[in-house]
Amino acid sequence: MTNDSSKNTLKAALPRGLRDTGHSELDLIKNITSKIIPVYESYGFEELSTPSFEYTSALGKFLPDSDRPNAGVFSFQDDDEKWLSLRYDLTSPLARYVAENFDKITKPYKRYQLGNVWRNEKPGPGRYREFLQLDADIIGSNSYGVDAELIMLSADSMSSLGLNDENYNIRVSSRKLLDAILALVSDSEDIDEVRRLTILRAIDKLDRIGIDGVQKLLSEGRKDESGDYTIGAKLQKASISKILDFISIGSQSRDGFISQAIELVGENDLGQSAIEELRSINNILDKLSYNKSVVFDSSIVRGLEYYTGVIFEANLVSKDNDKNLPVIGSVGGGGRYDKLISRFRKDQVGASGFSIGVSRLCTVMQMMDLEILEENIGPILILNMDKDYEYSYYQMAQELRAYGIKAEVYLGSAGMKAQMKYADKKGSPLVIIEGTVEREKGIVTIKNLTKGKEVSATIGSRDSWIKNDEIQFEVIRSEVVKEISQILKKDKT
RNA sequence: GCCGCUGUAGCUCAGCUGGUUAGAGCGCCUGAUUGUGGAUCAGGAGGUCCUUGGUUCGAAUCCAAGCAGUGGUACCA
Numbered sequence: 339m340t341n342d343s344s345k346n347t348l349k350a351a352l353p354r355g356l357r358d359t360g361h362s363e364l365d366l367i368k369n370i371t372s373k374i375i376p377v378y379e380s381y382g383f384e385e386l387s388t389p390s391f392e393y394t395s396a397l398g399k400f401l402p403d404s405d406r407p408n409a410g411v412f413s414f415q416d417d418d419e420k421w422l423s424l425r426y427d428l429t430s431p432l433a434r435y436v437a438e439n440f441d442k443i444t445k446p447y448k449r450y451q452l453g454n455v456w457r458n459e460k461p462g463p464g465r466y467r468e469f470l471q472l473d474a475d476i477i478g479s480n481s482y483g484v485d486a487e488l489i490m491l492s493a494d495s496m497s498s499l500g501l502n503d504e505n506y507n508i509r510v511s512s513r514k515l516l517d518a519i520l521a522l523v524s525d526s527e528d529i530d531e532v533r534r535l536t537i538l539r540a541i542d543k544l545d546r547i548g549i550d551g552v553q554k555l556l557s558e559g560r561k562d563e564s565g566d567y568t569i570g571a572k573l574q575k576a577s578i579s580k581i582l583d584f585i586s587i588g589s590q591s592r593d594g595f596i597s598q599a600i601e602l603v604g605e606n607d608l609g610q611s612a613i614e615e616l617r618s619i620n621n622i623l624d625k626l627s628y629n630k631s632v633v634f635d636s637s638i639v640r641g642l643e644y645y646t647g648v649i650f651e652a653n654l655v656s657k658d659n660d661k662n663l664p665v666i667g668s669v670g671g672g673g674r675y676d677k678l679i680s681r682f683r684k685d686q687v688g689a690s691g692f693s694i695g696v697s698r699l700c701t702v703m704q705m706m707d708l709e710i711l712e713e714n715i716g717p718i719l720i721l722n723m724d725k726d727y728e729y730s731y732y733q734m735a736q737e738l739r740a741y742g743i744k745a746e747v748y749l750g751s752a753g754m755k756a757q758m759k760y761a762d763k764k765g766s767p768l769v770i771i772e773g774t775v776e777r778e779k780g781i782v783t784i785k786n787l788t789k790g791k792e793v794s795a796t797i798g799s800r801d802s803w804i805k806n807d808e809i810q811f812e813v814i815r816s817e818v819v820k821e822i823s824q825i826l827k828k829d830k831t
Numbered sequence: 832g833c834c835g836c837u838g839u840a841g842c843u844c845a846g847c848u849g850g851u852u853a854g855a856g857c858g859c860c861u862g863a864u865u866g867u868g869g870a871u872c873a874g875g876a877g878g879u880c881c882u883u884g885g886u887u888c889g890a891a892u893c894c895a896a897g898c899a900g901u902g903g904u905a906c907c908a
Contacts, residue, residue, distance in 0.1 A: 354899070398908050410907065426908070459907065460832080463900090539906095565834065566904050644908060723866080758868040766868095773866060787868065794869040810867085 355461030356468055365714045366700050371452060371472060373498040374694070378474050381491055383450040388431040390454070394421040397430045412458050424456040428473040429678065429691055436477050437682030445478030452696070464701050475691030477679070485648040485674060486619040488692045492652050492670060493631050495694065501654070503630040505706070509589060510650040511638035512616055513673065515599060516541070518609030519584045522602075523577040536571040541585060542639035549585065556581060587636040592620045595634035615648060640671055647674030648690070654702050669702055670694035716765030717744035718822065721757045723773040730777075734770060737819050743826065761787060767829065768822060772815075782818055785810045788829060 352358070359367075394413055413423040425431050428451045436443060452472045461467055474491060476484045489508055496506040520529055520537065529537075540555035547560070554560035556578045559570040573581070580602070587598045596617055603609030616634065623632055640649040652670040672692030679687040718738060720731045731747040738745035748757045761769045771783040790809045813821045 351899090430908080457907075461900095462902090562905095563903055568905075641907070721867090754866050755864090755868075760868085762868040769868085771866075775866080783867095785867070791869055 353467075355466050357466060362714065363700060366704070367470065367696060370499060370696065370699060370703075374472060374495045375450065375452070377491065377494050377498050378450040381448070381474075381487065383448040383474050386432070386435065386449045386451050387453065388425075388428075388435055388451070390456075391422050391424045392431060392434065394423040396434045397423050397425060410458055412456050425453075426457050427455050428453055428471055428693065429475065429675070432473070432475055432477070432691075433678045433689075434682065436687070437679055440683065443478075446484065447477040448474070449477070450474045464698060466697070469698070470696040472694040472696050473691060474693075475689065477689045478687055480676070480688035482615045482618045482648070483622070484688070484690045485615070486622040488672060488690055489619065489623070489632060489648075489650055490626065490628060492650070492672070492692050492694075493628055496631075496652060499703070504655070506631065506652060506654050508632045508650055508652050509635035509638050510592075510616075510619075510632060510648065511635055512612045512648050513640075513645045514608055514612035514615070514647050515603070516584075516639070518603050518606045518612055519581060521608060522604075522606060523573065523580055527574060527577060533571050536569075537573075537581065538639050540571065541581070541637060544585060544637040549582065552585060553578060553582060584636055589633050589635035589637070592616075592623065592632070592634045595636070596620065599636075612647075619648065640673055644675050644678060645673045646676045649673030650692075652694070654699075654706060667698075667702065668695075669699040714765075715744070715767055715826075716761075717746045718768050718770065719757070719761040719764065719766040720745060720747045720770045720772070721754065722748040722751060723754070723771065724777075725751065727772070727777065730772065734772070734782075734818060738822065741819055741823055743819075743823060768825065770818065770822075776812070779812075780815050781812045782815055783810060783812055784818075784821065784825075786825065 394411070397411070411423045411426050413421055416422055432449065432451070436447060450473060452470070454468055455471050456468050458467060459465075474488065476488065489510060493506075493508050496508075516538065520534060523529060537556065540552050543555070544552050547555075547562075551560055555568060555570045556573050557570050558572060559568055561567050584599075584602055587595055587602075596613060599609075599616075600613055603613060620634075638649055638651055640651065650672060651668045653668050670693055672690070674688075674690040676686055676688050678689060720734050722728065722731060728747070735745040735747050748760060752760075758769065767786070767788045769785045769787060771785065776782050786809050793806070793809070
């Protein structure tokens with residue numbers, strides 16, 4: 339019979355691309371957001387929360403059709419047959435919210451939002467179908483100051499995590515500038531929307547496939563390592579070299595970028611206005627001493643469609659990479675999206691925003707092995723030695739907690755050895771022992787597990803651990819809290 | 832979505848061209864040490880060999896499909 343019942347057991351499993359998050363990553367997330375959010379608030383951003391799903395039509399132009407009802411988004415039908423979708427970013431719900439409450443909102447509206455988003459795409463390492471984003475957006479202003487502010491905000495956010503110029507950079511470009519270059523190209527040939535996207539995608543891939551690869555994608559096409567062939571934009575030679583000239587400005591000092599871009603853009607109006615914006619932003623950044631951390635970079639493209647002006651990306655870079663190229667990748671990005679709210683309203687509303695991929699940022703910071711985020715210390719464990727005096731253990735725990743020190747009493751009556759193992763696994767720094775021996779003397783024994791671990795490699799016999807009075811010592815019962823808080827303070831430094 | 836690779840103990844993996852009771856390291860449990868975690872020593876538990884079907888006297892091994900992970904590519908509002 340036991341065999342039969344095991345057959346009927348449900349297999350415990352999570353769907354593809356989803357995962358559970360354990361306490362150590364949750365601690366890290368808490369740690370990171372508790373540093374970035376105050377930065378947002380210091381700039382005057384207010385928090386907003388919106389539901390996890392909405393009408394599909396409100397989220398974007400992707401209405402599920404019968405062939406592919408879930409392409410990219412998770413969708414389902416309500417009982418009135420209307421399509422609903424889980425949000426795939428925090429920007430579209432914001433656009434809906436602003437449009438719906440337009441007259442109540444004080445503009446420019448500065449909002450931040452922390453929340454999960456869902457994407458129905460192929461998952462990969464560090465790419466999940468559910469992940470946490472932290473967004474800051476400013477709605478209702480066309481001023482370049484908005485973009486400058488968001489760039490500074492993103493730089494300040496990275497700094498708040500203890501990262502410096504060598505660990506991160508913000509790379510800035512302009513969609514308008516890209517369009518100006520394309521406009522110059524289209525003087526000699528027809529650039530329709532399909533071709534435009536092909537060109538933008540090609541530029542976006544510079545990091546991965548290099549300038550040769552981009553060139554191939556701008557001309558006939560490119561065969562990749564897997565044998566797949568991607569059809570190119572089939573541009574004329576002169577057009578290709580114009581675009582390649584722009585790309586090869588590359589990532590560099592903001593002044594250098596501007597002076598080179600001016601030459602390429604010439605008299606083009608769109609280009610002139612793009613340069614004017616970048617110049618104004620540069621001015622502010624200069625005056626406020628944002629130097630090495632913010633660069634202008636002609637290969638930044640960011641997603642597609644939706645952006646209309648300044649665009650930027652935050653990257654963490656590896657220390658041993660002197661070229662300052664991002665080897666680890668983008669942890670956030672943003673830009674101006676002036677047309678998004680016009681889906682809901684006739685008039686155009688200026689908007690610009692910045693989004694941090696929190697889960698991504700966590701993994702990347704862990705990969706970089708930055709000793710910026712302090713490790714979480716476990717609770718102090720009070721051993722459960724004597725049932726008759728259990729209350730005394732709870733008293734000690736209460737005293738410690740009142741001092742803001744994490745403490746727990748061992749639950750149950752396992753042997754001392756098992757209790758010590760429990761303390762070890764929970765990451766307890768200290769253990770408090772109050773058995774009959776101690777109680778009769780009015781003392782407790784404190785064992786320092788952290789110290790013990792340090793010297794464990796060099797110590798042979800068991801007796802010498804216990805006799806080492808740095809590892810284990812006695813304290814008068816009434817001095818426990820004072821003593822422990824001192825040890826914790828000392829161990830921290 | 833397309834192409835490739837991988838899937839064996841809790842973890843990392845070994846298992847030659849099909850052939851007896853499927854192995855190692857780490858971890859886990861027990862004891863040496865009934866009031867002491869981490870070192871050392873001795874012992875022990877633990878496996879639908881991803882799933883389903885096929886080929887075969889015989890499959891962890893070969894074949895097919897599915898699932899999951901991974902690399903590349905496409906897409907990413």
